[in-house]
Amino acid sequence: MAIVGTGVDIVEVDRITSLIERTPKFLDRVLTPSEKEYCLKGKKGAAQHVAGRFAVKEAVIKAIGHFVPWLSIEVLNEPSGHPIVQTYPPVELPSGGRISVSIAHERHYAIAFAILEVED
Ligand SMILES: CC(C)(COP(=O)(O)OP(=O)(O)OC[C@H]1O[C@@H](n2cnc3c(N)ncnc32)[C@H](O)[C@@H]1OP(=O)(O)O)[C@@H](O)C(=O)NCCC(=O)NCCS
Numbered sequence: 001m002a003i004v005g006t007g008v009d010i011v012e013v014d015r016i017t018s019l020i021e022r023t024p025k026f027l028d029r030v031l032t033p034s035e036k037e038y039c040l041k042g043k044k045g046a047a048q049h050v051a052g053r054f055a056v057k058e059a060v061i062k063a064i065g066h067f068v069p070w071l072s073i074e075v076l077n078e079p080s081g082h083p084i085v086q087t088y089p090p091v092e093l094p095s096g097g098r099i100s101v102s103i104a105h106e107r108h109y110a111i112a113f114a115i116l117e118v119e120d
Pocket of ligand 1: 048049050052077079080081082083102103104105106
């Protein structure tokens with residue numbers, strides 16, 4: 001595999017908290033139903049999980065190199081907690097393309113890193 005794109009993003013958790021409080025439709029605009037369920041499953045820390053997913057989506061857009069709709073990028077978690085990304089149309093990855101991401105968050109900030117790899 002060869003890395004053909006990278007992206008990183010940082011999101012302020014308080015900004016996400018305000019958006020959730022002021023814009024009721026914000027969550028539905030940026031999160032798929034599965035992502036929403038994951039983020040809201042425990043009330044504590046929901047905004048951190050949302051911020052992490054927002055950061056992933058921005059990082060993936062940077063790795064791909066152009067804007068795509070928020071809902072065409074979905075973050076799912078394996079049983080271990082490891083995040084994986086699925087993409088949906090109109091996202092078109094190069095043949096054999098694969099996106100890997102990593103997320104970290106604490107009280108004030110969430111960051112995510114994404115790499116786009118293709119088969120050699
Ligand atoms: C993975 C681990 C380092 C996370 O550290 P942390 O300081 O608690 O959390 P961070 O803020 O750095 O990162 C949180 C993010 O890490 C990611 N993450 C969680 N588990 C992970 C794992 N096993 N591998 C890679 N990434 C993981 C998630 O994306 C999570 O954010 P999300 O829940 O919003 O998706 C920590 O949970 C750990 O050491 N786990 C070891 C594996 C483990 O115990 N698994 C338990 C289930 S088998």
